[in-house]
Amino acid sequence: MDIKADICVIRFAELSTKGKNKKDFVRLLRKNINEAMRGFDGVKVVGSFDRIYVYLNGADDKTVLARLQQIFGISTISLAVKVEQDIEKMTEVAVALMKRETPTTFKVVTRRADKTFPLVTDQINRALGMAILDNTAHLVDVHNPKIKVLVEVRPAEVYITVNTVQGAHGFPVGIQGKAMLLLSGGIDSPVAAYFSNKRGIELECVHFQSPPYTSIAALNKVLDLARKLTAGQSEIRVHVINFTDLQLQINHYIPESYRITIMRRMMIRIADGLAKKRKCKALITGECVGQVASQTLDSIQVISDVAVLPILRPLVMFDKNDIISVAEKIGTFDISIRPFEDCCTVFTPINPVTRPAIYKAEFYEKAFDYLPYVIECIEKSETIFVKYNEKRAEDALF
Numbered sequence: 052m053d054i055k056a057d058i059c060v061i062r063f064a065e066l067s068t069k070g071k072n073k074k075d076f077v078r079l080l081r082k083n084i085n086e087a088m089r090g091f092d093g094v095k096v097v098g099s100f101d102r103i104y105v106y107l108n109g110a111d112d113k114t115v116l117a118r119l120q121q122i123f124g125i126s127t128i129s130l131a132v133k134v135e136q137d138i139e140k141m142t143e144v145a146v147a148l149m150k151r152e153t154p155t156t157f158k159v160v161t162r163r164a165d166k167t168f169p170l171v172t173d174q175i176n177r178a179l180g181m182a183i184l185d186n187t188a189h190l191v192d193v194h195n196p197k198i199k200v201l202v203e204v205r206p207a208e209v210y211i212t213v214n215t216v217q218g219a220h221g222f223p224v225g226i227q228g229k230a231m232l233l234l235s236g237g238i239d240s241p242v243a244a245y246f247s248n249k250r251g252i253e254l255e256c257v258h259f260q261s262p263p264y265t266s267i268a269a270l271n272k273v274l275d276l277a278r279k280l281t282a283g284q285s286e287i288r289v290h291v292i293n294f295t296d297l298q299l300q301i302n303h304y305i306p307e308s309y310r311i312t313i314m315r316r317m318m319i320r321i322a323d324g325l326a327k328k329r330k331c332k333a334l335i336t337g338e339c340v341g342q343v344a345s346q347t348l349d350s351i352q353v354i355s356d357v358a359v360l361p362i363l364r365p366l367v368m369f370d371k372n373d374i375i376s377v378a379e380k381i382g383t384f385d386i387s388i389r390p391f392e393d394c395c396t397v398f399t400p401i402n403p404v405t406r407p408a409i410y411k412a413e414f415y416e417k418a419f420d421y422l423p424y425v426i427e428c429i430e431k432s433e434t435i436f437v438k439y440n441e442k443r444a445e446d447a448l449f
């Protein structure tokens with residue numbers, strides 16, 4: 052007997068808040084689930100106060116489940132099978148579902164919402180429990196069962212659940228509003244995106260390119276990374292900044308050891324201006340203390356000094372190996388390690404200063420009038436809309 056689930060029962064994560072906050076949480080989670088389910092024909096999302104039900108209406112249960120597991124704000128998901136109010140049919144389905152599981156311990160737990168059903172809870176538990184014992188290798192453990200066979204007797208039908216899987220936890224994306232992520236083609240910034248989404252922050256991205264020193268392949272790589280990030284939020288805007296003119300000015304006017312520092316300060320100024328225009332409340336980077344010369348505490352201080360919005364650095368204390376594990380889990384690692392030219396690497400000087408000072412950075416920046424360049428970068432930025440499950444979007448740029 053091959054059985055497919057009819058309904059996914061969704062429970063909420065991290066819900067310690069009550070009242071209006073809980074309402075916002077549930078409303079947003081429902082909206083995000085609805086958006087994620089858009090590609091599945093017939094699927095219907097219905098919310099109640101403490102659960103969300105996703106009716107599959109024939110859609111593939113495994114595919115829907117996999118998609119639901121990417122959505123932040125969900126703690127657990129149960130796959131339930133709908134059966135008639137008939138003890139024979141209920142037993143048959145429970146046995147069939149348990150046959151698909153590796154033998155372990157179980158317990159049947161019934162909730163009888165329909166009190167007119169002829170059998171009481173205990174009788175249902177016993178009937179299903181006996182049938183499972185007789186027909187499978189599972190054993191009963193009433194105190195600490197590995198599998199709970201949940202039976203919910205409703206007015207018109209019965210739901211039976213065997214599998215409860217973990218959701219992505221965290222908060223629904225958007226509950227904190229928006230932030231602007233500086234997205235490079237590297238390993239770190241996509242991982243920073245993942246953790247930001249998980250805390251409920253919706254992202255827009257800004258990427259700096261320096262054509263002709265950086266190629267269209269480098270931009271495509273960044274768009275491929277952004278496409279992976281749509282697992283967490285169904286759509287993402289990538290603002291592409293043409294950084295070449297400003298970088299050439301930096302190369303011309305700034306002493307070599309300070310070029311990276313000044314370049315970073317310019318990136319922050321541009322991202323900051325763009326973020327305010329796009330109503331973002333913070334900047335986010337993939338920076339991590341100590342990785343490279345531009346990420347010493349001194350550098351972080353000198354770079355942060357030009358920002359008006361707060362800069363969040365989700366990976367600031369992470370070890371590289373731990374960042375890589377997450378990058379592998381979210382599927383960005385293989386894209387990030389493709390060879391490419393980053394605007395930073397193209398102009399990287401041989402000996403960048405590791406302990407820059409704010410007063411020196413300010414002094415060097417007086418060498419040229421950078422503000423018009425910064426403004427031009429913001430005004431001429433091009434926006435690419437990346438959506439979940441779409442092929443390539445690079446054509447949209449031109």
Ligand code: ATP
Pocket residue numbers: 232233234235236237238239240241257258259260335336337338342343345346393394395
């Ligand atoms: P990543 O792997 O994220 O590129 P990294 O360890 O290579 O990080 P850097 O290249 O120094 O470190 O970059 C630090 C951060 O600056 C990045 O995580 C990213 O947020 C931002 N950044 C660097 N280059 C760019 C770029 N071309 N466009 C947008 N943001 C960038």
Ligand code: MG
Pocket residue numbers: 235236237238393395
């Ligand atoms: Mg990088």
